[in-house]
Amino acid sequence: MMKFKKNDKFEAEVIDLTHEGSGVVKVDGYPFFVENALPGEKIEMRVLKTGKKFGFGKVESYIKTSPYRVTDINLDYLRTGIADFGHLQYAEQLNFKRKQVSELLRKTAGKVDFPVLDTLKSPKETHYRNKASIPVRTVKGVLETGFFRKQSHSLVPVEDFYIQQPEIDAIVLAVRDLLRNYGIKAYNEVENTGFIRNIVVRRGYASGEVMVIFVTRKAAFFKKDDIVKALTAQFPEIKSIMQTVNSSTGNAIFGPEWHTLYGQDYITDSMLGKQYQISGPSFYQVNTAAAELLYQTAIKFADLTKDDIVIDAYSGIGTIGLSFADQVKHVYGVEVIDAAVENARKNATLNGITNATYVTGKAEEVMADWLRQDIQPNVILVDPPRKGLDEAFIEAAASTKARSIVYISCNAATFARDVTRFEALGYNLDKVQPVDLFPQTHHVELVGILSKK
Numbered sequence: 001m002m003k004f005k006k007n008d009k010f011e012a013e014v015i016d017l018t019h020e021g022s023g024v025v026k027v028d029g030y031p032f033f034v035e036n037a038l039p040g041e042k043i044e045m046r047v048l049k050t051g052k053k054f055g056f057g058k059v060e061s062y063i064k065t066s067p068y069r070v071t072d073i074n075l076d077y078l079r080t081g082i083a084d085f086g087h088l089q090y091a092e093q094l095n096f097k098r099k100q101v102s103e104l105l106r107k108t109a110g111k112v113d114f115p116v117l118d119t120l121k122s123p124k125e126t127h128y129r130n131k132a133s134i135p136v137r138t139v140k141g142v143l144e145t146g147f148f149r150k151q152s153h154s155l156v157p158v159e160d161f162y163i164q165q166p167e168i169d170a171i172v173l174a175v176r177d178l179l180r181n182y183g184i185k186a187y188n189e190v191e192n193t194g195f196i197r198n199i200v201v202r203r204g205y206a207s208g209e210v211m212v213i214f215v216t217r218k219a220a221f222f223k224k225d226d227i228v229k230a231l232t233a234q235f236p237e238i239k240s241i242m243q244t245v246n247s248s249t250g251n252a253i254f255g256p257e258w259h260t261l262y263g264q265d266y267i268t269d270s271m272l273g274k275q276y277q278i279s280g281p282s283f284y285q286v287n288t289a290a291a292e293l294l295y296q297t298a299i300k301f302a303d304l305t306k307d308d309i310v311i312d313a314y315s316g317i318g319t320i321g322l323s324f325a326d327q328v329k330h331v332y333g334v335e336v337i338d339a340a341v342e343n344a345r346k347n348a349t350l351n352g353i354t355n356a357t358y359v360t361g362k363a364e365e366v367m368a369d370w371l372r373q374d375i376q377p378n379v380i381l382v383d384p385p386r387k388g389l390d391e392a393f394i395e396a397a398a399s400t401k402a403r404s405i406v407y408i409s410c411n412a413a414t415f416a417r418d419v420t421r422f423e424a425l426g427y428n429l430d431k432v433q434p435v436d437l438f439p440q441t442h443h444v445e446l447v448g449i450l451s452k453k
């Protein structure tokens with residue numbers, strides 16, 4: 001039985017860290033999750049909330065602190081989740097991520113002591129993000145840009161986002177000031193009123209080209225021309241200003257309607273020596289330099305030859321397949337977002353690549369079509385979103401008897417689940433390499449390779 005109630009205080013030892021960066025304290029087997037508490041620390045804790053299976057606590061004071069603690073972190077970064085691992089030294093973040101992958105492989109895939117490789121570190125530990133998606137709300141009567149407090153929709157105003165390129169922060173602030181000056185109303189999600197929901201800024205890591213996207217509740221944009229003129233005069237690196245209209249009440253950022261307010265509907269950046277056009281709705285890895293390491297690892301694992309036919313499933317704008325197309329016979333890509341497929345086709349042309357075919361559709365359906373067309377891949381590379389692979393996709397992929405499945409994952413839990421499915425269909429997990437694409441945060445990225453038994 002839980003013997004504590006709200007506001008009780010007691011001394012406790014922090015024994016673990018959740019995958020989202022909260023410290024874990026256990027009293028008679030009952031866990032409390034505590035923000036800003038690291039394993040090995042001794043704290044005086046105050047109970048915030050108790051539930052049936054777990055509770056939440058707050059550090060009142062530190063009796064002993066961890067040698068791995070970062071002491072000068074702005075606590076708003078932990079509270080908002082902008083950098084929910086920002087209080088842990090970087091080398092320990094890398095260890096924690098490796099252990100987490102290893103633990104999920106044990107729990108979900110029954111792999112005891114699988115030799116997960118040491119996490120490859122990101123070339124940049126802070127200020128690495130090439131994209132910001134910043135909510136706009138009214139706080140104390142003033143239009144503000146910032147980030148939501150964890151598990152809430154209460155906006156904490158932020159000016160230095162710590163993990164974003166500083167050039168992006170400067171543009172967000174300039175947009176905020178223009179919106180204030182022209183009296184534009186921030187979105188109110190409770191009443192579904194107001195105009196500006198989000199400001200999205202994407203900046204090419206190598207090119208420095210910038211796209212600004214206004215996410216609005218309605219199409220009619222008061223003072224649009226003045227805002228566009230002022231912004232482009234201040235930041236000549238802005239090559240594209242877009243508006244997307246999202247009148248839904250859900251959490252999705254982009255709406256179905258897009259308008260080009262200035263310049264092109266894309267920016268160009270380069271990765272691994274190739275040029276890529278990126279449009280507003282398309283996915284593009286947010287940490288370019290670390291993504292290059294991730295792709296290089298995937299390519300090394302695939303051990304490609306000139307005769308290989310490779311499927312690049314969940315291909316986005318083609319950044320993976322096009323980076324190795326000149327080493328293989330043919331690349332077949334599939335991606336559900338049409339604008340991204342258009343980018344991928346254009347990107348193939350831009351880089352003089354003629355042996356890559358891109359199809360719009362769901363990977364699980366297109367994979368079955370390819371089988372019917374007798375396309376016989378030697379290697380299948382997958383890079384799905386967090387929910388992982390559809391069972392129909394796994395069955396179709398395994399039925400090709402491809403030499404290897406190279407699996408890039410942003411969710412080690414669904415990766416471990418899908419590994420068990422592939423293993424039941426004749427594949428063996430050989431290697432797993434975490435690559436840190438998201439320093440200072442709990443997010444884990446990895447590449448694994450499964451070989452035909």
Ligand SMILES: C[S@@+](CC[C@H](N)C(=O)[O-])C[C@H]1O[C@@H](n2cnc3c(N)ncnc32)[C@H](O)[C@@H]1O
Binds near residue numbers: 282285335336383385
């Ligand atoms: C993690 S991103 C990877 C994109 C690309 N490989 C890259 O590295 O930039 C996952 C991609 O899968 C796409 N996607 C989501 N569900 C899909 C599905 N069922 N079939 C095909 N693509 C899908 C998303 O639009 C997104 O572009």
